[in-house]
Amino acid sequence: xxxxxxxxxxxxxxxxxxxxxxxxxxxxxxxxxxxxxxxxxxxxxxxxxxxxxxxxxxxxxxxxxxxxxxxxxxxxxxxxxxxxxxxxxxxxxxxxxxxxxxxxxxxxxxxxxxxxxxxxxxxxxxxxxxxxxxxxxxxxxxxxxxxxxxxxxxxxxxxxxxxxxxxxxxxxxxxxxxxxxxxxxxxxxxxxxxxxxxxxxxxxxxxxxxxxxxxxxxxxxxxxxxxxxxxxxxxxxxxxxxxxxxxxxxxxxxxxxxxxxxxxxxxxxxxxxxxxxxxxxxxxxxxxxxxxxxxxxxxxxxxxxxxxxxxxxxxxxxxxxxxxxxxxxxxxxxxxxxxxxxxxxxxxxxxxxxxxxxxxxxxxxxxxxxxxxxxxxxxxxxxxxxxxxxxxxxxxxxxxxxxxxxxxxxx
Amino acid sequence: xxxxxxxxxxxxxxxxxxxxxxxxxxxxxxxxxxxxxxxxxxxxxxxxxxxxxxxxxxxxxxxxxxxxxxxxx
Numbered sequence: 001x002x003x004x005x006x007x008x009x010x011x012x013x014x015x016x017x018x019x020x021x022x023x024x025x026x027x028x029x030x031x032x033x034x035x036x037x038x039x040x041x042x043x044x045x046x047x048x049x050x051x052x053x054x055x056x057x058x059x060x061x062x063x064x065x066x067x068x069x070x071x072x073x074x075x076x077x078x079x080x081x082x083x084x085x086x087x088x089x090x091x092x093x094x095x096x097x098x099x100x101x102x103x104x105x106x107x108x109x110x111x112x113x114x115x116x117x118x119x120x121x122x123x124x125x126x127x128x129x130x131x132x133x134x135x136x137x138x139x140x141x142x143x144x145x146x147x148x149x150x151x152x153x154x155x156x157x158x159x160x161x162x163x164x165x166x167x168x169x170x171x172x173x174x175x176x177x178x179x180x181x182x183x184x185x186x187x188x189x190x191x192x193x194x195x196x197x198x199x200x201x202x203x204x205x206x207x208x209x210x211x212x213x214x215x216x217x218x219x220x221x222x223x224x225x226x227x228x229x230x231x232x233x234x235x236x237x238x239x240x241x242x243x244x245x246x247x248x249x250x251x252x253x254x255x256x257x258x259x260x261x262x263x264x265x266x267x268x269x270x271x272x273x274x275x276x277x278x279x280x281x282x283x284x285x286x287x288x289x290x291x292x293x294x295x296x297x298x299x300x301x302x303x304x305x306x307x308x309x310x311x312x313x314x315x316x317x318x319x320x321x322x323x324x325x326x327x328x329x330x331x332x333x334x335x336x337x338x339x340x341x342x343x344x345x346x347x348x349x350x351x352x353x354x355x356x357x358x359x360x361x362x363x364x365x366x367x368x369x370x371x372x373x374x375x376x377x378x379x380x381x382x383x384x385x386x387x388x389x390x391x392x393x394x395x396x397x398x399x400x401x402x403x404x405x406x407x408x409x410x411x
Numbered sequence: 412x413x414x415x416x417x418x419x420x421x422x423x424x425x426x427x428x429x430x431x432x433x434x435x436x437x438x439x440x441x442x443x444x445x446x447x448x449x450x451x452x453x454x455x456x457x458x459x460x461x462x463x464x465x466x467x468x469x470x471x472x473x474x475x476x477x478x479x480x481x482x483x484x
Contacts, residue, residue: 063461
């Protein structure tokens, strides 16, 4: 009797609201002492008192999965189904952060998409600390805005599977929501201007309009702002802009994420790698293999000296593994230079398509010496992973382990 | 490399290849990949001993071919 949902309650997503929590977790809550003692006969008002006494959030913990009081209160709210105003009151209150989180959680479970975004996004500005109980039984530190971010982006939290809601940009494009305005927008604007001034001498880009940059900037968990910004910008450019420019350039820009913003080497590498990969797919496989072999980071200095271009090492390494036994002579490189000299880019492409490279004996000999240590290095890499074991079952198992982040099987 | 059999007595019987120095948590991940449940929903027991996530199979003296009980949280 005590576990029955209020008969006047509406059904959520077509079913009893309590079914939002899985059967096993629900049974654990029903058997819990906190539920039996404290949550018996709670109404909306007395629930608030209980919520004010909360001091941590969490799902289930321990070997036999004991639920936290937070989880018990969530189930109680699902059982009595308070009015939307009450839930909004929970969220709006400033004094008790755990009441706020409880209200936000309940709204995420039961609210419609519009309400979820409308009421939860202001909570991004709340950066108070929150204690979270992990599955091991120990506590971890987190913040209110981190929790809200989890609720909005992940689909599993506190041992409850979150119902699916529409993505923000779907609602934006339907006109139901406004573009998101971050509280930190002004700070970003300053940073953005600073970077634009720095990069004026590159003189490549048409200078993306600021408007694109700000659109749909939902916060992310990453601390690397640049990467964030780049991703958002490019994804929006992909969606919104007209590609009436040179097709090649746009294709490359899409693939090379955020090339004009991030000046880091890594970014160059990524861009090069992506462009490499795409271009390579189009070209003749054989020629690619020849070109990509034996490109080593040791050779950066040499190549720069000789003004050569170089392929990305990882690409080369992968292809080398395949071709190692063929003993084919490495042909001249036609790949993109790693240097930061952007003017080379378009010229480089041209060079790439037609260049045959130098055949001076001096260079060949010099590069031969580099092949040996590189080959040995690649042989070792081949063994480490274990995914190329002759027995297909073991290779498969090793592949799975590698994807989970475990070491390969010891045979 | 040892092979462990996990049985949930409801129709799911899973053979998993793993190392002796893998932890129970790693084993749960492998089982989750094979059965399709989430790793944190799985509980591995032997009679009433619930196996803890951070202890290795070697320490629990799980040998090759041994059967463990599979339960759900």
